[in-house]
Amino acid sequence: MSTPPAGTTLIDPETIAYFYDEEADGFGEPASAAEAPRNPGLMVSAGVIGLGFLALAVSLLGSMPLAGAWTPFLLSFGLLTAGTIGYAWFAYKDTVPGIKHDGIMFGNTTHRGAIAWALGIALTGFYVVLYWWPEYLARAIALVEPLSQALAGQPANQWFLYGFLYTMAVVLFGFRMFMRYRHNRYHIIRTISVMFFQLVLAFILPHLLRALNEPEFYFSYFWPLKYDYLFPGTVDYLVNSPGALGSFMVFWGAVCSFIATPVLTYYYGKRWYCSWVCGCGGLAETLGDPWRHLTPKSTVSWKIERAIIYAVLLLIILTTAVLWVSSTSEGALSSISAPLQQWYGFYIGAVFAGVIGVGFYPVLGNRVWCRFGCPMAAVLGIIQRFFSRFRITTNGGQCMSCGNCTTYCEMGIDVRAYAERGENIVRSSCVGCGVCSAVCPRGVLKLENGPSHGDRYPGSDKPLGALSTAVSKGARVYGDRDGYV
Amino acid sequence: MHTVIVGNGVTGVTAATRLRQLQPDWKISLVSGESAFHYSRPALMYIFMGHMTYEATKPFEDRFWRDQRLDLVRDWVTGIDIEDKQLVLHRNGRLPYDRLLIATGAKSNKFGWPGQDLEGVQGLYNLKDLRQLYKNAERTRHAVIVGGGLIGIELAEMLHSRHIHVTFLIREPSYWCNVLPMEESGMINRLIEEQGIGLIRETNLKEIVDDGSGRVEAVVTEFDDRIECQFVGLTPGVSPNTDLVKSTPIETGRGVLVDHSFRTNIPDIYAAGDCAEIVSRNGGRNLIQQVWYTGKKQGKAAGEVLAGEDTAYDPGIWFNSAKFFDLEYQTYGMILSTPQPGEQHLYWEHPSHRHAVRVVGADGCIKAFNFMGIRARHEVCERWIAERRTVEYVLDHLEEANFDPEFFVRHETEIVRSLKEQLA
Ligand SMILES: Cc1cc2nc3c(=O)[nH]c(=O)nc-3n(C[C@H](O)[C@H](O)[C@H](O)COP(=O)(O)OP(=O)(O)OC[C@H]3O[C@@H](n4cnc5c(N)ncnc54)[C@H](O)[C@@H]3O)c2cc1C
Ligand code: SF4
Ligand code: SF4
Numbered sequence: 078m079s080t081p082p083a084g085t086t087l088i089d090p091e092t093i094a095y096f097y098d099e100e101a102d103g104f105g106e107p108a109s110a111a112e113a114p115r116n117p118g119l120m121v122s123a124g125v126i127g128l129g130f131l132a133l134a135v136s137l138l139g140s141m142p143l144a145g146a147w148t149p150f151l152l153s154f155g156l157l158t159a160g161t162i163g164y165a166w167f168a169y170k171d172t173v174p175g176i177k178h179d180g181i182m183f184g185n186t187t188h189r190g191a192i193a194w195a196l197g198i199a200l201t202g203f204y205v206v207l208y209w210w211p212e213y214l215a216r217a218i219a220l221v222e223p224l225s226q227a228l229a230g231q232p233a234n235q236w237f238l239y240g241f242l243y244t245m246a247v248v249l250f251g252f253r254m255f256m257r258y259r260h261n262r263y264h265i266i267r268t269i270s271v272m273f274f275q276l277v278l279a280f281i282l283p284h285l286l287r288a289l290n291e292p293e294f295y296f297s298y299f300w301p302l303k304y305d306y307l308f309p310g311t312v313d314y315l316v317n318s319p320g321a322l323g324s325f326m327v328f329w330g331a332v333c334s335f336i337a338t339p340v341l342t343y344y345y346g347k348r349w350y351c352s353w354v355c356g357c358g359g360l361a362e363t364l365g366d367p368w369r370h371l372t373p374k375s376t377v378s379w380k381i382e383r384a385i386i387y388a389v390l391l392l393i394i395l396t397t398a399v400l401w402v403s404s405t406s407e408g409a410l411s412s413i414s415a416p417l418q419q420w421y422g423f424y425i426g427a428v429f430a431g432v433i434g435v436g437f438y439p440v441l442g443n444r445v446w447c448r449f450g451c452p453m454a455a456v457l458g459i460i461q462r463f464f465s466r467f468r469i470t471t472n473g474g475q476c477m478s479c480g481n482c483t484t485y486c487e488m489g490i491d492v493r494a495y496a497e498r499g500e501n502i503v504r505s506s507c508v509g510c511g512v513c514s515a516v517c518p519r520g521v522l523k524l525e526n527g528p529s530h531g532d533r534y535p536g537s538d539k540p541l542g543a544l545s546t547a548v549s550k551g552a553r554v555y556g557d558r559d560g561y562v
Numbered sequence: 563m564h565t566v567i568v569g570n571g572v573t574g575v576t577a578a579t580r581l582r583q584l585q586p587d588w589k590i591s592l593v594s595g596e597s598a599f600h601y602s603r604p605a606l607m608y609i610f611m612g613h614m615t616y617e618a619t620k621p622f623e624d625r626f627w628r629d630q631r632l633d634l635v636r637d638w639v640t641g642i643d644i645e646d647k648q649l650v651l652h653r654n655g656r657l658p659y660d661r662l663l664i665a666t667g668a669k670s671n672k673f674g675w676p677g678q679d680l681e682g683v684q685g686l687y688n689l690k691d692l693r694q695l696y697k698n699a700e701r702t703r704h705a706v707i708v709g710g711g712l713i714g715i716e717l718a719e720m721l722h723s724r725h726i727h728v729t730f731l732i733r734e735p736s737y738w739c740n741v742l743p744m745e746e747s748g749m750i751n752r753l754i755e756e757q758g759i760g761l762i763r764e765t766n767l768k769e770i771v772d773d774g775s776g777r778v779e780a781v782v783t784e785f786d787d788r789i790e791c792q793f794v795g796l797t798p799g800v801s802p803n804t805d806l807v808k809s810t811p812i813e814t815g816r817g818v819l820v821d822h823s824f825r826t827n828i829p830d831i832y833a834a835g836d837c838a839e840i841v842s843r844n845g846g847r848n849l850i851q852q853v854w855y856t857g858k859k860q861g862k863a864a865g866e867v868l869a870g871e872d873t874a875y876d877p878g879i880w881f882n883s884a885k886f887f888d889l890e891y892q893t894y895g896m897i898l899s900t901p902q903p904g905e906q907h908l909y910w911e912h913p914s915h916r917h918a919v920r921v922v923g924a925d926g927c928i929k930a931f932n933f934m935g936i937r938a939r940h941e942v943c944e945r946w947i948a949e950r951r952t953v954e955y956v957l958d959h960l961e962e963a964n965f966d967p968e969f970f971v972r973h974e975t976e977i978v979r980s981l982k983e984q985l986a
Contacts, residue, residue: 087641088805090652094638099597099689104609104616109700111725173756175888179723180612260888262969376623472965473940475883475892477854478572478621479605484614493621514967518885520892520937523965 106183118167122160129156143219150220165253174260176516187367193439201436208427211235229284244280250363263511271359279356291320297354299333301393302453306330309404346467347457348509365443369487372442382449390455396421444487458505463540468533469502472521482513496521503533563588568639569665570594573835573861578632580865595638596688606692607716611723661830668800668836677770682778683794686717702726702793706781708767709798710737717795729760749915750886802837815839817850822874824864834864879944894943895930908981919977923953937965
C-alpha cells in the first residue's frame with residue numbers, strides 16, 4: 078500500500094479488512110451443535126410409526142390371504158395413524174406457540190438432503206406404479222378391501238387405495254398443522270376446511286354414492302381442473318346413469334365452474350378454492366407443508382410459470398371445445414379430439430398433476446402443479462388479479478426486508494419485493510395460504526377482502542384496462558419486479 | 563458525474579436506487595467490504611436459526627445491479643483523499659468520485675471489559691460476526707449475553723434455537739426498561755424466563771475469565787458471582803461508524819455531522835444512515851437514528867440530494883417494531899420508558915400476558931401507541947397522531963387500527979372498556 082498524500086487518512090486495513098466469500102459458503106448446516114433435549118414421547122411415536130410400517134410390510138410382502146380381513150388393515154394404518162398423531166403432538170406440545178422454523182434450512186428432509194431425495198423418488202415411484210403398473214399394488218388394494226366394502230359395497234381398486242392414502246395424509250398432516258400453527262386461527266380454520274372437503278366430499282361421499290348406485294362424483298372438483306367433468310363423454314355418462322343424481326351432477330359442475338368460481342373469487346380471491354376446498358391444495362397445505370419454502374423464487378421461474386400455466390389452460394379449453402364439436406358433429410373432428418384427449422389425460426392429468434406435482438414435493442416445493450400447471454388456478458388467478466377484492470395489504474413502512482415472507486411463499490412470489498415498497502400484493506398466483514402473513518416478524522402483511530376492488534393498486538379501478546395492458550405487454554405490468562426503478 | 567457510495571447497507575442501497583431513478587445516466591458505484599451484494603442485516607438471526615438461507619436475505623436478485631447499472635465494488639475503503647476527490651481502496655487502488663455518500667453504518671460498542679478480546683467473546687453486527695458465531699456456537703453448551711437491547715435478545719433467541727443454555731446479564735432491573743415502560747418490559751421478562759433462559763438483572767459484568775489458552779471459560783459479575791460459559795455475547799448497543807472520517811477534516815461528533823440534507827462540512831461529501839448525526843437546526847439535540855426504517859428514509863432523501871434536488875430530511879412520526887421470541891411489538895409515536903410531564907398513559911394487558919396496548923395522550927390528544935402481541939395499522943395510527951385526534955376518538959375507533967390476521971380473537975371490547983375506565 079502506497080502512502081497516501083496529505084488529507085487522506087488510513088484505516089489500518091488489518092482492523093477491518095476481510096474478504097470472506099459469503100456467497101460460496103452460504104452459511105449452511107452447523108458442523109456440530111448442542112444436543113436437543115430428549116423427548117421420550119417423540120421417540121415412542123417414531124417407534125409406533127416404525128411398527129406401522131413393519132405391519133404394512135408384513136401385510137404387503139407376506140403371503141397370508143388379505144381380502145376382507147380387517148386385522149391387517151387396522152393394524153397397519155392404526156399404528157401409522159397413532160404414531161403420526163403422537164409425533165406431531167409430542168413435537169410441539171411443550172413448545173411456546175409461534176412460528177416453528179428452527180433448522181428448516183439445515184434439515185436433511187426439509188432442505189433437499191438425501192432423505193428428501195429418497196422421499197421424492199419413493200413418491201414419484203408410487204405414482205408411476207399407480208398409473209401404469211397397478212398390478213403391483215394388488216396386495217395393497219386387497220389390504221383396503223374391507224374399507225371399500227364397508228363404504229362403497231364394492232371391491233377396492235387402485236383408485237380407492239389412492240383416495241384412501243391421500244385422505245389419510247391430509248387428515249394426519251392436517252393434525253400436524255393444528256399443532257404447528259396453534260397460535261394462528263386462520264391456519265387452523267382453513268386446515269379444518271381442507272380436511273373436511275377431502276374427507277367428506279372427496280372420499281366418503283363419492284364412495285357412498287357408489288354404494289347407492291349413483292355415479293362416483295367429486296363435488297369439490299370442477300372443470301378445468303377435473304377436466305373430464307365437462308367432456309361430452311362424462312356428461313353423457315352422468316345424464317344417462319341409472320341413479321337419480323346424474324343430471325344434478327352435471328348441473329352442479331357447470332354452476333361451480335362458471336358461476337360460483339367468478340363470484341366467490343370476486344369476494345374472497347382464489348384462496349376460497351386453492352387453500353380451503355381443493356384436494357390438491359389440501360394435500361399441499363398439509364403433507365406438503367414441510368417443503369413449502371422450496372418453491373423457486375426467481376424471476377425466471379415466474380416467467381416459466383406464466384408460460385406453462387396459460388398454455389395448459391388454452392390446451393384444456395381447446396381439448397374440451399374440440400371434443401364437443403366432435404361429439405355434436407358426429408365425429409367430424411374425432412381424428413384430433415381422441416388423441417388430444419388422450420394426450421392431455423396422460424401428460425397433464427397423470428404425469429404433471431400426479432407424478433411431478435406430488436412426487437417432487439420434497440425437492441421443488443409443495444405447489445409445483447398448482448403453480449405451473451393447474452388450469453383451474455390459471456382461471457382463478459386471472460379473476461383474482463383483475464376482478465377481485467382480495468389483496469394482501471402491506472402495513473405502511475414496517476417491512477425490514479428480512480425475506481421470511483418470500484422464503485415461505487409456496488407459490489414462489491417475491492412478497493418482500495412489494496412489502497418493502499409499501500405496495501399491496503396483488504398476484505394471480507397467490508393462493509391465500511396466509512403463511513407470509515404468519516411468518517412476518519414485523520406484522521407487515523394481512524390478507525384482506527377489501528370493501529372494493531378499486532383500491533388494491535393504482536389502476537385497479539379499471540380492471541379491463543389493466544387486463545388488456547397485461548396481455549399486450551405479456552403481463553409485465555404492475556407487480557413485475559423488472560419495473561422496480 | 564460519478565457518485566460513489568460507501569456502504570451497501572439499506573441506507574447506501576436506497577440512496578443508490580433513488581439516485582438512479584432521478585439520474586438515469588450518471589455513473590453510480592457502491593463500495594462495500596462486507597459482502598458482494600446487499601443483504602438484510604435484521605435477517606442475520608434467521609440465517610443462524612435455519613429459517614432462511616443467506617441467499618434469501620438478499621432483497622434483490624443479483625442481476626438487478628447489472629440491470630440498474632449500479633457498479634458494485636467489493637473492497638474496503640481505507641482513506642479519503644479530499645483534495646483529489648478520490649477514495650483509497652484496500653485492494654483496488656484509488657476510486658475517483660464527484661460526489662461521495664458515506665453510509666458506513668454502525669459498530670458494536672465495547673466497554674473495555676477485561677477479557678473482551680478472548681476467543682469465544684464477540685458481538686453481532688455483520689457477516690463476519692455471524693461466521694464467527696457459527697464457529698463459537700459449535701463448542702458452546704452455556705452462553706452468557708451481556709447487555710439487554712434488541713440485539714442481545716436476538717442473540718439469546720439464536721443460541722437458544724441451537725439448544726444452548728443462555729444466561730442473560732442486564733444492568734437494568736427489567737429487560738429493555740430504559741426504552742420500554744415497565745409493564746411491557748415485564749411481559750418480555752416473563753417470555754425470557756418461559757424459554758428457560760436465565761435472566762440476571764441489575765448486574766454488571768466485571769470480567770471475562772481466560773481458560774489459560776486464550777478462550778473464555780467463565781464470566782465474573784460485579785458481585786463476584788462466577789458463571790461458567792464457553793461463549794460471551796457482548797451486545798451493549800452500537801455507535802456510528804466514523805472510522806473512515808475520524809481524522810479527516812470531515813467533522814464528526816458522535817457520528818458524521820450533517821445538516822438536514824445530509825451535507826457534511828466538505829462540499830460534495832454527504833453522510834446518511836446509522837453513521838450520521840443530523841445537527842439540530844434550532845440548537846436542540848442532534849439526531850442519530852439507527853434502525854432499518856430510518857436508514858431507508860434517510861437513504862431515499864440522500865439519494866434525492868445527491869441527484870441535485872433540494873430535499874430536506876423530515877423524520878416524520880416515529881415508528882418501530884421488533885419481535886421478542888414469539889411476541890410481536892409495534893410502536894407508533896414516541897413513548898419513553900416513564901410518562902413525561904403532561905402525558906396520560908392508558909394501559910391494558912391481557913391476563914395471558916401475551917397481548918397489551920398502551921395509548922399515550924397529551925392534552926387530550928393522541929400522542930403514541932405501543933402494541934404487544936397485536937398488530938396495528940401503521941397508516942391509521944400515524945394519521946390519528948398527525949391529525950391530533952382526541953384520545954376518546956381513538957378509543958371509539960380502535961378496531962380500525964387492528965391489523966391482526968383474519969379470525970384472530972379480537973380484544974377491542976375489553977381494551978376499550980378498560981382504557982375508558984382509566985381515562986375517566
Ligand atoms: C443483528 C442486528 C439486528 C437488527 N435488527 C433490526 C431490526 O429488527 N429492525 C430495525 O429497524 N433495525 C435493525 N437493526 C439495525 C439496522 O440493521 C441498521 O439500522 C441498518 O442496517 C443501518 O443501515 P446502514 O446502511 O446505515 O448501515 P449498515 O447496514 O451497517 O451498512 C454499512 C455498510 O458499510 C460497510 N462499510 C463500513 N465501513 C466501510 C469501509 N471503510 N469500507 C467499505 N465498506 C464499509 C459495512 O461493511 C456495511 O456493509 C439490526 C442490526 C443488527 C446488527
Ligand atoms: S403470497 Fe402469501 S398468502 Fe399468497 S401464496 Fe404466497 S405465502 Fe401464501
Ligand atoms: S417477512 Fe415481513 S418484514 Fe420480512 S420482508 Fe416480508 S414483509 Fe418485510
